[in-house]
Amino acid sequence: MASRTTGRTRQVARPAPAPTRPALKVRYEIRRGELLGAAAGVFADHGYDSTSMAQLANQVGLAAGGIYHYFAGKEQLLVAICDELVDPLLARAREVVAAEQPPSEQLGTLVGLWVFHVVEHRDHMLVFQQKRHAIEHGAQWRGVRRSRKEFERLVEDVLVRAAPHLDRRLALAALLGMVNHTAQWYDPRGRLDSSEIAAGYVELLLGGAAAE
Amino acid sequence: MASRTTGRTRQVARPAPAPTRPALKVRYEIRRGELLGAAAGVFADHGYDSTSMAQLANQVGLAAGGIYHYFAGKEQLLVAICDELVDPLLARAREVVAAEQPPSEQLGTLVGLWVFHVVEHRDHMLVFQQKRHAIEHGAQWRGVRRSRKEFERLVEDVLVRAAPHLDRRLALAALLGMVNHTAQWYDPRGRLDSSEIAAGYVELLLGGAAAE
Amino acid sequence: MASRTTGRTRQVARPAPAPTRPALKVRYEIRRGELLGAAAGVFADHGYDSTSMAQLANQVGLAAGGIYHYFAGKEQLLVAICDELVDPLLARAREVVAAEQPPSEQLGTLVGLWVFHVVEHRDHMLVFQQKRHAIEHGAQWRGVRRSRKEFERLVEDVLVRAAPHLDRRLALAALLGMVNHTAQWYDPRGRLDSSEIAAGYVELLLGGAAAE
Amino acid sequence: MASRTTGRTRQVARPAPAPTRPALKVRYEIRRGELLGAAAGVFADHGYDSTSMAQLANQVGLAAGGIYHYFAGKEQLLVAICDELVDPLLARAREVVAAEQPPSEQLGTLVGLWVFHVVEHRDHMLVFQQKRHAIEHGAQWRGVRRSRKEFERLVEDVLVRAAPHLDRRLALAALLGMVNHTAQWYDPRGRLDSSEIAAGYVELLLGGAAAE
DNA sequence: TATGAATGAGCCTTCATTCAT
DNA sequence: CATGAATGAAGGCTCATTCAT
Secondary structure, eight states: OTTOOOOSOOOOOOOOOOSSOOOHHHHHHHHHHHHHHHHHHHHHHHOTTTSOHHHHHHHTTOOTTGGGGTOSSHHHHHHHHHHHHHHHHHHHHHHHHHSOOOHHHHHHHHHHHHHHHHHHTHHHHHHHHHTHHHHHHOGGGHHHHHHHHHHHHHHHHHHHHHOTTSOHHHHHHHHHHHHHHGGGTOOTTSSOOHHHHHHHHHHHHHHHHHHO | OTTOOOOSOOOOOOOOOOSSOOOHHHHHHHHHHHHHHHHHHHHHHHOTTTSOHHHHHHHTTOOTTGGGGTOSSHHHHHHHHHHHHHHHHHHHHHHHHHSOOOHHHHHHHHHHHHHHHHHHTHHHHHHHHHTHHHHHHOGGGHHHHHHHHHHHHHHHHHHHHHOTTSOHHHHHHHHHHHHHHGGGTOOTTSSOOHHHHHHHHHHHHHHHHHHO | OTTOOOOSOOOOOOOOOOSSOOOHHHHHHHHHHHHHHHHHHHHHHHOTTTSOHHHHHHHTTOOTTGGGGTOSSHHHHHHHHHHHHHHHHHHHHHHHHHSOOOHHHHHHHHHHHHHHHHHHTHHHHHHHHHTHHHHHHOGGGHHHHHHHHHHHHHHHHHHHHHOTTSOHHHHHHHHHHHHHHGGGTOOTTSSOOHHHHHHHHHHHHHHHHHHO | OTTOOOOSOOOOOOOOOOSSOOOHHHHHHHHHHHHHHHHHHHHHHHOTTTSOHHHHHHHTTOOTTGGGGTOSSHHHHHHHHHHHHHHHHHHHHHHHHHSOOOHHHHHHHHHHHHHHHHHHTHHHHHHHHHTHHHHHHOGGGHHHHHHHHHHHHHHHHHHHHHOTTSOHHHHHHHHHHHHHHGGGTOOTTSSOOHHHHHHHHHHHHHHHHHHO
16 A cells, blocks of 8 residues: 555565466466556555656566566556556446435445545555546547546436535536545544545535435 | 647747846746746646656747756756745635634635635646655655645634534545645636635535525 | 777677576676776777767667666766776785885885786776866765875885985875876887886886886 | 865956057957966866856856857867967977077976976866867867977977986886876975976986986 | 566757857 | 857666567
8 A cells, every 4th residue: 555664575475386276377367466456556655657667576576577477568557557446446336326225325325435445446546646647648548538437427427316406517526526535645544434434525415414 | 728739839929029128037037937837738738747848848939958047957847836836825825814704704715715726727736736746755845745734734724613513634635635626627618617616615515504 | 998999899798608607696797897898998998078878888789778787877887997996906005015025125016016007907097087087076986086095195105115315295296197197108019018117117216226 | 276266256357448448359369368267277176078168157257158259169268278288388398499508407497397387387287188088089189289299209309318318218208297297286385386396307307316 | 487688769958059139 | 249048969867668598
C-alpha cells in the first residue's frame, strides 16, 4: 500500500516448489498477479513516471529485463493495473443495479462497495489518478475509459432514483469527487473504516434525515 | 483553458511597442506572467510530463531555449504555476476567516471564492493535480505544501463551526474532494456557474434545511 | 597513448566468451578498466571538453548511452582517471619514503618511479593537466587534491634531505614543473627513456658532481 | 590576477569623459585593452570553459552582448590573450639573442625576463595552459604556435651555448617545465620575487659553481 | 525464465551569438 | 556603443526496450 516504509525489496516471495505443482501456465499467472500488485504499490509510492523499469524490477526482485516476461511494456503494466481496478468494480456495480432494492438502499450498497473497493485498491487508485491525463486522452485507453464511463452512468442512475431532488450533474460530480478522493487520505489504521466513510458520504447526499 | 483544440501556437501577443513604455523590468515581469499562464494551459492540455520544453516553447511562440530567460527550469515553471494557484487562494481564505460573520455564511463565502478560484484557475489546478505525487514528496515543494496545509486547516475550522454535527475528518475530506474535483468537469459554457456549484456543495454539507 | 592517429574506433576487444568464465562482477570490472584506459586516451587526444560522451562512446565501441553502465557521468569518468593516476603513485612514494636508504638514493628512486609513472600514464596525466583548474577548485575533487598534496609533501621531504643546500620552495616547484611537464614531450620511440630522463632531472637538482 | 577574491565586478573603470579627449578610435583601443586584461583575469579565476560570455560580460561591467563590440567571439578573445602573452615575450627574446653577451649571461637575461613575463602575465599564462590542448591542435592557432616554437628555439640555442655539457633536449624540456609552471605557484606577496626565481632556475641548469 | 549489457531516441539545459531597440 | 531578449545547435544524461547468454 502507499506510503509504507518497506524494507529493501517489495519482494514477492518466489513460489517455492510447491508439493502439488500447478500447471506451468497457472504458476505464470500467479506470478504475474503478484508482480502486478507489487508494481501498483511501487508506482503509488514512488510515482509512475519517476519509477524506471529497472527500479521497479529491483523492487520486485528481478533484474532489469525481467518484467518483460510478464508484461509487454511499461504502459501495458499500467493498463493491467487500471483494468484490475476498474473491471471488478464495474462488474459489482452492475449486479447491484440489477438487484431489486429500494433506491436509497441501492445507493448505500453501491457507495459502500465502491468505497471499499477504492480503499482496498488504494495503490491502483493512486496510480490511476497519477496518470489520469494520459488515460483520458490516449488511444490505447479506450477500454478503460469506456468502463469508467459506464460505471459513472450506473452511479448516476442510482443517484437520480435515490435523490431525485438533487441536481443530477452536481450530485454525481460531488460523489465522484468525494469517493475517489478517499484514496488519498484513507488510513487503514485510522478511526474510520470504509463502511463508515461510505455511510457518511451517503448521508451528505441524502440529507441527515434520510440516513437514519 | 483546458481541452481547447488550439490552433498552432498559443501565441502570447508580443506586446506592440507601447507608446508609454513601462520600465524594462516591468515588461519582463509582464511577459513572464503571460508565459506562466500560457504554460499552465499547455500543460493542462497536453500533460506536464508529456510536454517537452521545446514543445512548450513553440506553443508560446519561442524557440527551444527561450523559456529559460524567464524560468530557471521546467520544475521552476511548475513551482511558479503552483504558487500562482495556492498563494492568492490562501490569502483570500485568511481574509474570510478573519472577517466577522455567522459561521454558515462564512462557510458559504469561503466555498464560493474557493470554487471560483478553482474554475478560474482550472489549468493551474489540473497541472497541480497531475503532479500531486511529486509535490507531496519532493523537498523543493515544502512551501507549496505548507500553504496547502494551512488552507485546509482554515477550511476545517470554518467547517467545524458551521456544521458541528458532522464528522470533522469526513466532512473536510468530502469537501476537499468535491471542490478540487470541480476543475475536472467544470465547463464555462455549461449550465452551472461557479456560485451555483459552490451553493450546491454547501447545501450538501449543511443539509437541505440549512440551505434554504 | 596520446597523439596517435588511430583508426576509426579505439575498440576494446570485446572479450570473447572465455572457456573459464570469470565471475560476472569480475568481467564488469575488467571492462570498466578497459573503458577507463581507452577514455583516457581519447580525452588526451581530442581534449576532455571537446569530446562529447557520444563521441567517446563511439571511439570505445559503444552506442551513445553505453558508458553510463560503467560510469555515472562524464565527471565521474574524469575522477576515475585521476584516481588511477594519483593513487598508485602516492602508494609507491610512501613505500620509497618508508624504506631505509641514503637520501640522495631515495630521491633518485622516487624521481625514477615518478617519471616512469608519468610516462606510462601519459594519457591520464594529460587529461589531469587539461582539467587542472576544475580539479583545483571543484568540491568533488577534494580526494584527488589531498592525494596530490600528500605526494608533494613526500617529495619535498626527500628533496630537503637529499639537497639541503637548495631553496626548499624553489627546488620543489622546479622538480614538479620538470617532471609533470614530461608528459607533454615524452616520446616512447624517442632517444631518452624514463630512467634517463629521471637521472637527468636528479642531476640538475643535485649538481653534476653529486650525480656521478 | 588569479585567485583573488575580488568584489562583485571586475569593473574596468568606464573612462570618465577626460578633459583631453583622445580620438574615438584610441578610446576604443584603450577600452579593448582593459577588457582583455579583465577577461584574462576572469578566465584564470573561473576557468575559460566554465565562464560564459554573459558571466564574463557581467564581471567586466557589460551586459550580455556587450563584449562583441570589442571581440568577434569568445575564441578571438582567447587568441588576443595568447597573442598578448606570446608576442612581446618573443620580441624581447629576439633582442636578447641578438645582443652581444657571454652565453651564460645571455641565458640569465633570457630566463630573467621570461620568468618576469610569466609572473606579470600570470592570468594570461594560466588561461593559455588551460587551453593548451586546443591551441596545440586547432587550425586557427597556427600563429600562436609558430611564435611559441620560435621562442623555444631561441631558448634552446642560448641554452646550448651556455650549457653545452647538458643534454639538449632534456635541458630545454626541464627549463620549459620549470618556468611555465611558475605561473601556478608564484605568489606576488611571497618570499621569492621573479628575479630570484629566475636565478634559481639558472643555477640548477648551470650548476652551483657557474651561478656564483 | 532470468540476466544485464547494450541500444538509441528523446529530454532538459546551456550558451555563443545575433539583432532590434 | 550598449542592452537584453531571442535563437538554435549541441551536449549530458535517462530510460524503455531488446537480446545474446
